[in-house]
Amino acid sequence: MTTPKRRLPVMADVAKEAGVSHQTVSRVLNDHPNVRADTRARVEAAITRLGYRRNLVARALVTKRSRTLGVVSFDTTLYGPASTIYGIEQAARTAGYFVSIVSLKSIDADNVRDAIDYLAEQGVDGVVVVAPQRSAARALESLPAGLPAVAVEGTHRADVSVVCIDQMEGAKLATRHLLDQGHDTVWHVSGPHDWMETEGRLEGWRAALEEAGRPVPEPLAGDWSPRAGYEAGKSLAAMDGVTAVFAANDQMALGVLRALSEKGVRVPQQISVVGFDDIPESEFFSPPLTTVRQDFDVVGRHCIEVLLRQIDLGHAAYERLVVRPSFVVRSSTAPIR
Amino acid sequence: MTTPKRRLPVMADVAKEAGVSHQTVSRVLNDHPNVRADTRARVEAAITRLGYRRNLVARALVTKRSRTLGVVSFDTTLYGPASTIYGIEQAARTAGYFVSIVSLKSIDADNVRDAIDYLAEQGVDGVVVVAPQRSAARALESLPAGLPAVAVEGTHRADVSVVCIDQMEGAKLATRHLLDQGHDTVWHVSGPHDWMETEGRLEGWRAALEEAGRPVPEPLAGDWSPRAGYEAGKSLAAMDGVTAVFAANDQMALGVLRALSEKGVRVPQQISVVGFDDIPESEFFSPPLTTVRQDFDVVGRHCIEVLLRQIDLGHAAYERLVVRPSFVVRSSTAPIR
DNA sequence: CGAGGGGATATGACCGAGCACATCTTGCGG
DNA sequence: CCGCAAGATGTGCTCGGTCATATCCCCTCG
Numbered sequence A, B: 001m002t003t004p005k006r007r008l009p010v011m012a013d014v015a016k017e018a019g020v021s022h023q024t025v026s027r028v029l030n031d032h033p034n035v036r037a038d039t040r041a042r043v044e045a046a047i048t049r050l051g052y053r054r055n056l057v058a059r060a061l062v063t064k065r066s067r068t069l070g071v072v073s074f075d076t077t078l079y080g081p082a083s084t085i086y087g088i089e090q091a092a093r094t095a096g097y098f099v100s101i102v103s104l105k106s107i108d109a110d111n112v113r114d115a116i117d118y119l120a121e122q123g124v125d126g127v128v129v130v131a132p133q134r135s136a137a138r139a140l141e142s143l144p145a146g147l148p149a150v151a152v153e154g155t156h157r158a159d160v161s162v163v164c165i166d167q168m169e170g171a172k173l174a175t176r177h178l179l180d181q182g183h184d185t186v187w188h189v190s191g192p193h194d195w196m197e198t199e200g201r202l203e204g205w206r207a208a209l210e211e212a213g214r215p216v217p218e219p220l221a222g223d224w225s226p227r228a229g230y231e232a233g234k235s236l237a238a239m240d241g242v243t244a245v246f247a248a249n250d251q252m253a254l255g256v257l258r259a260l261s262e263k264g265v266r267v268p269q270q271i272s273v274v275g276f277d278d279i280p281e282s283e284f285f286s287p288p289l290t291t292v293r294q295d296f297d298v299v300g301r302h303c304i305e306v307l308l309r310q311i312d313l314g315h316a317a318y319e320r321l322v323v324r325p326s327f328v329v330r331s332s333t334a335p336i337r
Numbered sequence C: 001c002g003a004g005g006g007g008a009t010a011t012g013a014c015c016g017a018g019c020a021c022a023t024c025t026t027g028c029g030g
Numbered sequence D: 001c002c003g004c005a006a007g008a009t010g011t012g013c014t015c016g017g018t019c020a021t022a023t024c025c026c027c028t029c030g
Helices: A011-018 A022-029 A037-050 A056-063 A079-094 A109-122 A134-142 A167-180 A196-211 A226-238 A250-262 A280-284 A296-313 B011-018 B022-029 B037-050 B056-063 B079-094 B109-122 B134-142 B167-180 B196-211 B226-238 B250-262 B280-284 B296-313
Strands: A068-074 A098-104 A126-130 A149-152 A161-165 A187-190 A244-247 A272-277 A290-293 A320-323 A326-328 B068-074 B098-104 B126-130 B149-152 B161-165 B187-190 B244-247 B272-277 B290-293 B320-323 B326-328
Touching (some): A068 A079, A079 B098, A098 A109, A250 A272, A250 A280, A280 B226, B109 B134, B161 B167, B167 B196, B167 B244, B167 B290, B187 B250, B250 B280
Parallel strands (some): A068 A126, A149 A161, A161 A320
């Protein structure tokens, strides 16, 4: 071996190379003002000459700030979580933070708690929990001491910051749109039990119907998957008097459309369908889907804002940020004839 | 203040509490065999009593292993990258590693290089780069010294490990399937320029046509989005003699289906359509999409396997792992009449 | 011309773990 | 009953930065 285990250069190496003390190198690295221009230049030259790269682990040890944020999420394959995390990551990096992710495949309070502990051990400065199940929300009740946290759709409790989308509002927009078009009532294909979104959308839908004095049909339970929507769609097609369906997400709406099309039911001529999410595909469904648009990106950005505010403050400061959904009318809904 | 800035307990605190040395605590934490059972019990009791949690940052400093892997990816909102990352994260966590993610919104070699540097600075033990653009692949040519890395679909170079899906094979499956059904030739809606997948699928499609001695039509260029597929679909509908279309991904296939349906062209009776990816939605398109299935999950797992092997070995060991796609026949293709 | 002051730089302790090595026990064979 | 090896535990240094503080330098002003 000609190269005797070439160790990566450290601050002391740079200091020697530049003929200064390690402290001066540190000052240069941290843009400290009190460094003479020529010294700075010399140090910088030494840094590039040696290919020095600062060791953030050592830095984190002494500053007690890792500049890393943890994210706990459920099924990052779904469009909603994926988009939210994307927003989180972008915002975090802009603010100079790393993002460490744990994605759970099954949700319960223990799993979430473990994930948070795991991240806390790693020394994250804060966590955002994207796990909108009621059971997961319980894990937020016992956070490691002093760990800043923010939940997405997670909880109604007042001692954890929350960023959420106004699910009820979205569901009302969808339901009212259908009622305004003259439909007697609106059927609902709901999300899986235990999800906050499921409940919010269910409530909003029910409230809108009740406000209008309409009958509230029994909702059909789904699980967000297109297959569940498909099954629900088959049931709906077999029922009498169904003219309007509000699916709790776009994937299920797709399944509904598919089932109706198979049964020869024309959308929107015979049945109108509305979704929720506005995934990129829904504009190109057959027919293009009328849906509720959620701006996940904004949610992700808000999470980071809230979290960083909490971190900078150095103590808990609970906020609740509600993002309003919008409504996108396309061709899957029409006035009743 | 009654609580005088309650510092988190450290190893020394546990040691004192248990009446042993910090080293013994360390041994207990690391499951070192040579610790008497009762000592272990005493230490463990002290740990829970104090709510002690090991500081992995300090540990990383001395072991020079952060047990964190970096992932650089492009647009984690897309189904492919999202699924791959999911697989990566699951496999990494099972192996006891954290995953730190950087998702780029625009790709060029500089961005990728910066992202890798950023992660290297943070002390990751290795990186996987999910950026299947030719330009991004160039960034892999100049990795920080000694940083284990693996690319997904990234490069043909022999000095970086690669895990990829056999794109050509997938494209050939799709094209041959259509030819076998009696179509004279197959049109292609390709992905955006510069992507490895685009090229692989293009090549496979062309090769399959040439092998069969068929004419090779000019491919239509898309950008993976359903909108691009829609535009391509409108063009195809306006052309004569088009009976079979191979779209480079399912989203574009959806756009094609939509355009054809608008123009009153029936699928598969008049035109057959094949996609690529097998996203969860494609089974419920109208009609359900025949497509090439990629197992992203497996790709993610392989990435971690290869990477960990490299890390454990302590030196470079280049591997190339090819995952074979499969073919899913549904209702968007039919024999020509 | 010397005191005073602020900017530039150096020195040493410290963060919280692991590692190498030293030391003290214990058990077992002769 | 001793010697010795293996097992159990402790000691002090180290990782690579930052922080608090000390020191030095040079300039200004009375």
